[in-house]
Amino acid sequence: MSDLLERLRGRGWRLTAQRRVVAEVLDGDHVHYTADEVHARASERLPEISRATVYNTLGELVSLGEVLEVSTDGRAKRYDPNAHHDHQHLVCSRCGTIRDVHLQGDPLSALPEPERYGFQVSEVTVTYRGLCPNCSTA
Amino acid sequence: MSDLLERLRGRGWRLTAQRRVVAEVLDGDHVHYTADEVHARASERLPEISRATVYNTLGELVSLGEVLEVSTDGRAKRYDPNAHHDHQHLVCSRCGTIRDVHLQGDPLSALPEPERYGFQVSEVTVTYRGLCPNCSTA
DNA sequence: ATCCTACATTGGACAATGTCTAAGTCAAGA
DNA sequence: TCTTGACTTAGACATTGTCCAATGTAGGAT
Numbered sequence: 001m002s003d004l005l006e007r008l009r010g011r012g013w014r015l016t017a018q019r020r021v022v023a024e025v026l027d028g029d030h031v032h033y034t035a036d037e038v039h040a041r042a043s044e045r046l047p048e049i050s051r052a053t054v055y056n057t058l059g060e061l062v063s064l065g066e067v068l069e070v071s072t073d074g075r076a077k078r079y080d081p082n083a084h085h086d087h088q089h090l091v092c093s094r095c096g097t098i099r100d101v102h103l104q105g106d107p108l109s110a111l112p113e114p115e116r117y118g119f120q121v122s123e124v125t126v127t128y129r130g131l132c133p134n135c136s137t138a
Numbered sequence: 139m140s141d142l143l144e145r146l147r148g149r150g151w152r153l154t155a156q157r158r159v160v161a162e163v164l165d166g167d168h169v170h171y172t173a174d175e176v177h178a179r180a181s182e183r184l185p186e187i188s189r190a191t192v193y194n195t196l197g198e199l200v201s202l203g204e205v206l207e208v209s210t211d212g213r214a215k216r217y218d219p220n221a222h223h224d225h226q227h228l229v230c231s232r233c234g235t236i237r238d239v240h241l242q243g244d245p246l247s248a249l250p251e252p253e254r255y256g257f258q259v260s261e262v263t264v265t266y267r268g269l270c271p272n273c274s275t276a
Numbered sequence: 277a278t279c280c281t282a283c284a285t286t287g288g289a290c291a292a293t294g295t296c297t298a299a300g301t302c303a304a305g306a
Numbered sequence: 307t308c309t310t311g312a313c314t315t316a317g318a319c320a321t322t323g324t325c326c327a328a329t330g331t332a333g334g335a336t
Contacts (some may be wrong), residue, residue, distance in 0.1 A: 003224075005332085014282095014283060014284065014331090014332055014333075015332075015333095016283095016284065016331080016332070018284080018285070019284090029155035033324080034322090035323080036321090036322080048285095048286085049285085049286095050285065050286050050287065051286095051287090051323090052285075052286065052287080052288095052323095052324080053284080053285055053286075055322095055323065055324075056284085056285085071209060071211065073209065074209040074213075074214075074293085074294085074323080076321080076322060076323090077212045077322090077323090085148070090249075090253075090254070090255065090257055090259070092257065093260075093261075098144075099257075101249060101253040101254075101255075102250075102253055102282080103249060104247075104248050104250055105248055105252075107245065107248060107264060108266075109242075110241040110242050110243055110245060110264070111228075111239060111241060111242075111266055112242055114155045115228075115240055115241075116228070116239075116241040117228065117237055117239075117271070118270070118271035118275075119228055119230065119237075119266070119268045119269060119270050119271070120268045120269045120274050121228070121266050121267070121268035122231075122267060122268045122269075123231075123266070123267040123268065124264060124265070124266050124267070125264070125265050125267075126245060126248070126264050126265075127262070127263050127264075127265075128249055128254075128257070128259050128261070128262050128263040129202055129260060129262070129263075130257045130258045130260045130261065131257060131258045131260075132256070132257050133255070133256035133257070136257075136258050150305055152302090152304075152312060152313065153303075153304095153311095153313095154302080154303075154313065154314080156313080156314070157313090170288090172293090173294080174292090186314095187314085187315095188314065188316070188317095189294090189315095189316090190295080190296085190314075190315065190316080190317095191313080191314055191315075192314085193293095193294065193295075194314085212322085212323085213292080213293080214292080214293060214294090215294090221303080228295080
């Protein structure tokens with residue numbers, strides 16, 4: 001994702017300090033931050049960055065297909081920088097940790113034609129839930 | 139679900155007018171209401187019912203396994219009375235309509251052992267998204 | 277190198293959803 | 307019928323996200 005900024009500039013993005021910092025935060029550890037977590041980390045490098053800008057920038061990155069939006073619970077959405085690699089998620093039902101996982105086969109094929117009710121199905125998300133090793137012993 | 143109230147009484151539930159009305163709303167059309175939609179419909183029959191009670195009651199029904207909580211977008215959770223029949227969801231990405239669908243095969247088997255990272259996986263939710271017949275023509 | 281201007285940022289108000297609490301009410305067993 | 311602990315209520319509060327008018331600035335034009 002190191003060339004993300006170049007790709008974005010190529011698409012006419014104006015490159016500001018704020019956007020750069022948000023992109024760098026996502027590019028760091030491969031975890032799934034909430035918008036406010038991104039804001040907190042971005043603020044460490046650029047203290048005056050505002051919440052609104054972080055929300056705006058995340059929304060733009062999602063629209064551009066550079067980042068995925070994940071809502072595993074009814075709480076805050078999380079942002080997944082791993083957008084160019086098809087995957088699904090495994091979530092700990094106690095602590096909320098998320099791991100990327102890769103499936104065998106295409107989950108689209110599990111939905112028979114008569115179960116599609118005339119929809120043009122274009123996307124599937126699969127979420128596995130259970131206790132992570134840490135939480136299952138505690 | 140007509141014997142739902144009996145099952146709940148058997149579990150020590152105190153049977154109040156409010157709880158009865160919430161259960162009846164869910165038992166009606168098989169749709170997926172948000173908490174506030176349930177509250178609006180419950181208010182038609184019992185005008186003084188409070189939001190807090192609806193939220194409480196829905197939470198209890200979920201804990202008891204009588205109703206499923208579904209969060210398809212980052213918005214309000216929806217409540218699915220079809221809890222005793224294994225199924226997944228098909229969501230219209232434009233208007234948000236939800237349909238219950240039934241899959242071929244067990245989606246759990248699509249997650250290979252090495253991709254489980256030591257989690258005790260206990261649940262899978264699969265969400266298909268696309269345009270419903272109505273929205274794809276408009 | 278400087279200027280222009282359209283685009284970006286800011287802070288704070290607002291909106292949507294959900295949670296909590298203290299005080300009053302009531303279902304159901306004794 | 308009485309009693310009591312569970313239930314309900316209204317509204318304050320919390321969390322997450324959106325919007326807007328005022329201000330700032332990146333990057334092309336000169």
